[in-house]
Amino acid sequence: MTVEQITKVIYDAIDDKIGQDISIINVGAVSSLCEYFVIATASSQRQVKAIADNVEDELTKLGIEPRGKEGHGAQTWVLLDYGDIMVHIFDEENRGFYNLEKLWKDAPYVDVDTLA
Template structure:
């Protein structure tokens, strides 16, 4: 599976659980950290967990396991590290506070329709 295909699966898994304001940022254009950040907002802690669980479940079906997981304890910001793609699921308050899009403002946005 290519990185673009994996990113599309992640996007769809987030969208399936009604994630809001889904952004795909091409971090690889400005850093060697990874290729993409996928960032989304959830309306509650329960939804943060549900979205993160759905992303993990969909990729596990494809034989892809996260290298790391953070934030399941608080469920205000869950990070799933898939190496080339890092997924950030925020509640509204945390997304505004950390504002990753502003932090990585030099990285271009990617339209999900160009991935697959």
């Protein structure tokens, strides 16, 4: 699978659990950190966990495991590191506080319909 196809699977897994304000940012256009950030908001800590678990489950079905994961304990911001793709699931308060979109404002947004 291509990075773009995996990113689309991640997007769909987030959307399946009613993730809000899903953004895909092409960080690779301005940095060598990774290719894409996928950022989403959940309405509660419970939903943060449910979304993160669903992303992991869907990618595990494809034989793709995260290189690292952070935040499962607090469930206010879960980061899943898939190498070329970093998935950030925030609760509403922390999404606004950390404002990754502003931090990476020079990186272009990607329309999900252009993936895969």
